[in-house]
Amino acid sequence: MQIECEYSQDKLQELVQRVDDLQRELCKPNAPKRELVSTIQKTLAEIEETKLKLANQLEAPLQPLSSPRVFGDEITQGLPEYELVAGKDTLMRVFVGAKEPVLAPVLLAKNLSCIEPTLLKGLQYDLPVFGATRLDFATLQVSGPLGFSFEVPAQMSGLFTNFSKSLSEDDNVNFYIPGNLLNCVGSYDFVARFYRDGALVGTNDLGTYQFRDTKDLRLLVVVDTWSMPADAWPTLLRSLEYLQRNMPIRSGIAPLDSDLTAGLRFYIDPVPFNPDWPAWGPVAQYLTEFNQRQASSGKPDRADKIMTVRTQQAGESLLAGTGQQPGNISGVVLNVNPSGSNYFATVVNQEIGHNFDLGHAQSAVISTASVFDLLNKNSLPTAFNIMNNPVGNNESRLFSAQDWSTVRHGLLQLDSTGPT
Ligand SMILES: [Zn+2]
Numbered sequence: 001m002q003i004e005c006e007y008s009q010d011k012l013q014e015l016v017q018r019v020d021d022l023q024r025e026l027c028k029p030n031a032p033k034r035e036l037v038s039t040i041q042k043t044l045a046e047i048e049e050t051k052l053k054l055a056n057q058l059e060a061p062l063q064p065l066s067s068p069r070v071f072g073d074e075i076t077q078g079l080p081e082y083e084l085v086a087g088k089d090t091l092m093r094v095f096v097g098a099k100e101p102v103l104a105p106v107l108l109a110k111n112l113s114c115i116e117p118t119l120l121k122g123l124q125y126d127l128p129v130f131g132a133t134r135l136d137f138a139t140l141q142v143s144g145p146l147g148f149s150f151e152v153p154a155q156m157s158g159l160f161t162n163f164s165k166s167l168s169e170d171d172n173v174n175f176y177i178p179g180n181l182l183n184c185v186g187s188y189d190f191v192a193r194f195y196r197d198g199a200l201v202g203t204n205d206l207g208t209y210q211f212r213d214t215k216d217l218r219l220l221v222v223v224d225t226w227s228m229p230a231d232a233w234p235t236l237l238r239s240l241e242y243l244q245r246n247m248p249i250r251s252g253i254a255p256l257d258s259d260l261t262a263g264l265r266f267y268i269d270p271v272p273f274n275p276d277w278p279a280w281g282p283v284a285q286y287l288t289e290f291n292q293r294q295a296s297s298g299k300p301d302r303a304d305k306i307m308t309v310r311t312q313q314a315g316e317s318l319l320a321g322t323g324q325q326p327g328n329i330s331g332v333v334l335n336v337n338p339s340g341s342n343y344f345a346t347v348v349n350q351e352i353g354h355n356f357d358l359g360h361a362q363s364a365v366i367s368t369a370s371v372f373d374l375l376n377k378n379s380l381p382t383a384f385n386i387m388n389n390p391v392g393n394n395e396s397r398l399f400s401a402q403d404w405s406t407v408r409h410g411l412l413q414l415d416s417t418g419p420t
Pocket residue numbers: 350351354360389
């Protein structure tokens with residue numbers, strides 16, 4: 001299609017040139033005016049025909065993108081192995097890269113080990129890469145199960161200099177699809193269109209994917225025994241953002257009884273309360289009484305799980321958390337000496353994971369094709385398992401695909417709301 005199009009463009013220029021030449025002929029003395037005018041008219045008609053042909057070609061469905069090269073695509077809610085859930089923020093990305101060869105000759109020479117180094121002496125190696133492949137704009141058309149469709153623009157650098165598939169968000173065309181646009185359970189079709197210099201240069205059918213049902217998680221957080229210091233609160237709230245990222249729930253975090261379409265809803269009671277660990281009794285009773293109050297005051301939400309939270313106290317060694325497996329109760333401790341804020345969200349996620357009947361993982365690392373942090377919008381080099389003990393930093397910990405599925409089935413047992 002591209003070659004055909006260029007051919008028509010060349011032909012058009014040739015015809016325009018011919019009209020110019022004929023007009024010049026026409027001005028010469030003794031020119032065969034009648035024949036020349038007739039030829040000019042015929043050529044003008046041919047120009048119109050070629051223009052029409054070109055226009056039709058531009059509107060015709062284009063071939064898949066060839067420049068930049070396409071190395072594949074991926075749809076992910078964290079790990080590409082996850083079964084997709086309706087309503088959750090999703091990344092569809094197209095792995096692209098520069099066409100070879102794009103390096104300046106000197107750079108190419110430097111990369112060739114067969115070239116004698118003395119031959120390259122005095123040459124500049126830091127010349128800019130030229131011919132790197134560029135895109136100005138890309139858009140993803142998403143057609144949903146009820147026949148509606150919408151478009152999402154790409155986030156990308158637009159300049160691609162990598163020669164092979166790169167997992168970095170900087171080297172690819174990223175379509176971040178807000179979860180609320182995927183709120184219907186069912187199958188979605190994805191088509192990407194790529195533009196350069198104002199023209200469509202590729203159309204790629206990225207396939208059809210099923211988005212499954214799930215339920216929202218409603219969490220009651222209570223403060224255990226000692227008042228929470230002010231600087232611990234942001235860490236707790238941040239851990240809820242990671243909980244939302246890591247769980248197979250739809251997007252959104254909101255207080256209980258407010259936005260009933262938020263995948264994670266919570267209520268925090270900041271008044272210290274003695275949970276009497278390791279007995280579960282007072283905590284179970286707290287949850288029951290909370291839900292009774294919710295019912296008697298006509299509020300729509302009930303808490304599905306309860307979690308106690310506190311900071312490490314003076315003289316205590318490093319602590320983590322505990323959770324019923326399976327069950328509704330957990331307790332977590334934020335270490336302060338030294339600070340545990342960089343792994344606290346993992347503790348919260350692991351205890352809730354236990355509540356959904358997940359045991360500890362044998363291996364720290366999850367075997368996966370790639371891992372993407374949709375909260376911070378960046379690719380991660382390695383996926384570590386939330387359910388591994390000891391815990392590790394918040395950003396790189398996710399549920400394995402199998403655990404994700406187990407949690408989703410557990411969520412579906414809840415008497416909660418969810419995408420339909
Ligand atoms: Zn554990």
